Amino acid sequence: MxxxxxxxxxxxxxxxxxxxxxxxxxxxxxSTQVPPSPDDPATGVASKDLNISPVVQARLYLPELTEPNQKLPVLVYYHGGGFCIGSAFSFLDQPYINILAAEANALIVSVEYRLAPEYPLPIPYEDSWTALQWVASHVTEKPGIEKEPWLTEHGDFSKIYIGGDSAGGNIVHNILLRAGAETLPGDVKIVGGFLSHPYFWGSKPIGSETKEEIEQSLQYKVWLFVYPSVPGGIDNAMINPFVEDAPSLSGLGCSRLLVCLAEKDPLTSRGILYVETVKKSGWNGEVEMVEVEGEDHCFHIFNPETEKAKDLIKRIASFISH
Incomplete structure (x- = not known):
């Protein structure tokens, strides 16, 4: 050239x-996108896209119903991709969420938040909160909110879950802290959150890491790229919940947590520390951890058909349908 x-x-x-x-x-x-499917041949799950606000979209998933007025748990899901790639409409997410919706027998709202660098953090966090508020608003009689029939007819608002993978797991953590401090429309409560391979990082080495490895890592560079104005850099509490001035994890706004990790994932040592810190925080809930041997970051999304992926998706599904 x-x-x-x-x-x-x-x-x-x-x-x-x-x-x-x-x-x-x-x-x-x-980030390659695929259309929704009115009837997924493998799972029978129907999906469709809608606008939550002028800037936030979502893909909704409805599993096969056994009765016309059936009520289902609702999962608000945040995709991964370091806040700068990936999509709720991605060719990776569509098969994964179809399987999860069928397995959990849950109505899933997969959120299309805006991405950095065009929309740097905290915009993706704000979009994610907007989506959760919109879901909760279906229990209110507030005028001017266009309600989604799948949610009004089939959503069980006593069983609201949020979940996400990688950056989506980080979003879940930050949304749960916000939900612990702020009220959702209709005083809706989040029952549980799952954080799968959550994206936490920081300047202090953990385990066998070295300072140099941390600063050369993609995790370090991506955070400063997606949040260039971030106070505290890589030790901002939103990416490093273990810093001294981070909000206490006792304030997480749910009663159940599931943290899913993979042995070969460089994020795992921080995921383990997160679970330990939650347990010591005085948080009044139930936390579970799963670590899958021999696997790497988000393996269950890249290939949901392997035995270990199927097992992990079943584990997440049973957490939601519990």
Whole structure:
């Protein structure tokens, strides 16, 4: 390619994303979108897309009903992708959420929050909270809110769950803290949250990590890329819940937690620390941890058909349908 037509790269976070000096963003992984399916042939789950607000969309999943007025647990789900790639409409998420909806027999609202760098943090957190408020608003008689028939007819609002993988797991943590401090519409309560391979990081080495490894890591670079104005950098409480001035985990706004980890995932040591910190915090709930041997980050999404992936999805499903 002639040099005068070669675009200059401003930030190269391969294999995730590239930002060019002209403002163009190239997402290198996991964001290819597929349409919803009125009737998934493998699971029988129906899905459709809708607008929650002028800027937040979602894909809704409804499993096969056994009776016309059946009420189901509701899961608000946040996809992964380091806050800068991935999508609720991704070719990776569609099969995974279909399986989870069928397995849990739950109505799932998979949230399409806006992504960095075009919409840096905290915008993805705000969009995620907006989506949860919208779901909860279905129990109120508030005028002006367009209600979704699947939720009004089949949502059991005494069984609201939130969950997410990777960056989505980080979102779940931050949303649970906010739900512990703020009231949701209709005083709806979150029963449980699952954090799968949650994206937590920090400047202090844990286990066998070195300071240099931490600072050279993609996890470190991605956080500063998606939240360039972040106070405290990599030790901001939103990415590092273990710093001294972080909100106490005793304030998590749910009564049950499930943390899913994988042996080979570099995020696992912080996931284990998260569970230990929750237990010591005085939080008045029930926390469970699953660590899958021999597997890496979000393996169950990249290939949901393996035995270990099926087992983990069943585990998450039983947490929701409990």
């Amino acid at each position: 002639a040099s005068d037509t070669t675009k200059e790269v401003l930030t190269d976070l391969s294999p995730v994303i590239k930002l060019y000096k002209d403002g163009t963003v190239e997402r290198l992984f996991g």
